[in-house]
Amino acid sequence: MNIAAIVPAAGLGVRMGPGPHKALVELEGVPILVWTLRKLAACPRIRSLYVALRREDFAAVEAALAAEPYRARVTLLEGGDYRQDSVRAGLARLPADTDFVVVHDAVRPFITPELLEKVLDTAAATGAAILALPVTDTVKQIDRTRVTGTLARERIALAQTPQVFRTSLLQEAFARAEADGYHGSDESVLVERLGHGVTVVEGSDRNIKITKPADLDLARFLLAQERVQTGAK
Numbered sequence: 087m088n089i090a091a092i093v094p095a096a097g098l099g100v101r102m103g104p105g106p107h108k109a110l111v112e113l114e115g116v117p118i119l120v121w122t123l124r125k126l127a128a129c130p131r132i133r134s135l136y137v138a139l140r141r142e143d144f145a146a147v148e149a150a151l152a153a154e155p156y157r158a159r160v161t162l163l164e165g166g167d168y169r170q171d172s173v174r175a176g177l178a179r180l181p182a183d184t185d186f187v188v189v190h191d192a193v194r195p196f197i198t199p200e201l202l203e204k205v206l207d208t209a210a211a212t213g214a215a216i217l218a219l220p221v222t223d224t225v226k227q228i229d230r231t232r233v234t235g236t237l238a239r240e241r242i243a244l245a246q247t248p249q250v251f252r253t254s255l256l257q258e259a260f261a262r263a264e265a266d267g268y269h270g271s272d273e274s275v276l277v278e279r280l281g282h283g284v285t286v287v288e289g290s291d292r293n294i295k296i297t298k299p300a301d302l303d304l305a306r307f308l309l310a311q312e313r314v315q316t317g318a319k
Contacts, residue, residue: 087131087185089131089184089185093138133159138166187256189247197247204287209252217246219244262276
């Protein structure tokens with residue numbers, strides 16, 4: 087199968103505070119985006135990677151990728167203000183023979199090969215699959231500061247990425263969303279709106295999304311653990 091990955095990295099990331107956009111914040115001297123791309127590029131099933139950026143970040147990302155061995159597989163493109171805009175821009179650039187699309191957050195650099203393979207296999211069998219983490223805390227439904235209900239946590243999961251879809255299905259979902267003027271917070275909800283089932287693969291609490299300064303401390307810890315496990319320097 088011809089599989090491509092789209093990495094939306096055009097978000098401002100205001101929770102990270104002043105400085106470079108969150109995907110370009112460095113972790114041990116390397117932009118988080120590059121750590122993430124290394125994980126995706128290590129999967130031989132993913133033939134190409136499309137990274138949606140803000141125009142002003144192109145030069146910095148080009149420089150960061152210059153020495154990366156997978157550079158030839160990466161296409162940089164201009165993203166939009168919203169995640170949906172960036173993923174749409176990536177879809178528009180895919181070759182016509184792309185069978186499946188992987189969408190992965192630019193700031194989730196700790197996806198494991200095992201989880202990536204599992205979600206790819208599940209999507210190949212069902213057409214649509216996402217990683218999601220079971221909820222362990224009690225979940226309250228609220229109206230501002232007032233509790234209006236308690237949700238059954240066994241029916242709740244926290245969506246992660248990668249999210250993987252048959253290309254034609256995701257294109258149809260985006261076309262429907264655009265026609266309806268609908269903006270969703272992830273790709274799965276767009277596919278759900280078509281009435282197509284999305285299969286959940288259990289994710290990992292190590293597959294963190296780095297969105298605020300405190301997350302960097304945990305990321306450094308996870309990176310140190312990863313290096314010990316792989317013997318990397």
